[in-house]
Amino acid sequence: MPESNPIPSFYFSVIFELLPQFSVDTKFQSVTGLKVTMETESYTEGGQNKFKHTLPLRSGYENLVLKRGLTSDMSGLSMWCNQALEEFVFYPANLVVSLLNEKGNPLKVWYISHAIPLSYEFSDFNAEENKMVIETITLKYNFFKELPVPNF
Template sequence: MNTYPAVGFYFSISFGPKNSDSDNGFQEVSGVSVTLPTEEIQEGGLNLYKYKVPGIPTYTNLVLKRGYVDSGSNLVEWFRKTLSAEFSSPITTQTVDLQLLNEEGQPLKSWTFHNAWPVKWSISDFNAQENKLAIESLELAYSHFDL
């Protein structure tokens, strides 16, 4: 049993069966978060306090970042079709799996994001005075994820 904390730089991400492993090389993943909001209910005639009850969980969007490569990848094609369709065709959802890996490349923890679909694509700013990679950001909404 390993008692050291897991490192955050060794992870893998995979998409539905259509996408190849070449589409899965990301340098950053963020947005793995769920919040359980509360609602306050006041009982009639009781002015000392309010009851707090759980609401519906809310999930942040999953943001994936990688160096921009001009290729005809299935992942980018899925984003292009979804973001440019203007509701002329149905949105295709996929299951996204994120795995935190140990030093041998074995999964320590897995998260499965259900019904994921593209909501935003962006590329980093261009600046002739800096020597940086162009970073592509892909943002996905999803219904829920397994902890």
């Protein structure tokens, strides 16, 4: 029977439909940008001075931002970003973001369509601090949708 408890956000996976894909390409510190908003247009009705009508136009999606600790492992995702941003060769990719339960089974799944890299950056290097280097990948995508997940 499904539980109605809120789902914790710390156990998740990200899987790209890219080749090659290595194990480091599914592990991230954070994922942000699963957000859709409705663009609207105001319409003023003649003779109606109390309010304006608001008409929906189209949906808009925020950029997806993926963060992870930098490793020396080979990464297909890094190669994909570099190919797009340095050589201007774009291969849009689909990806799946899943929130997982304690057994690693998906509880909620989102399919992200037609993503391309917009930026690829690394956190500052500072000899006065003992911090990990964080790799940040920003993606533009067409849309996302939640996929149904069977109950385990």
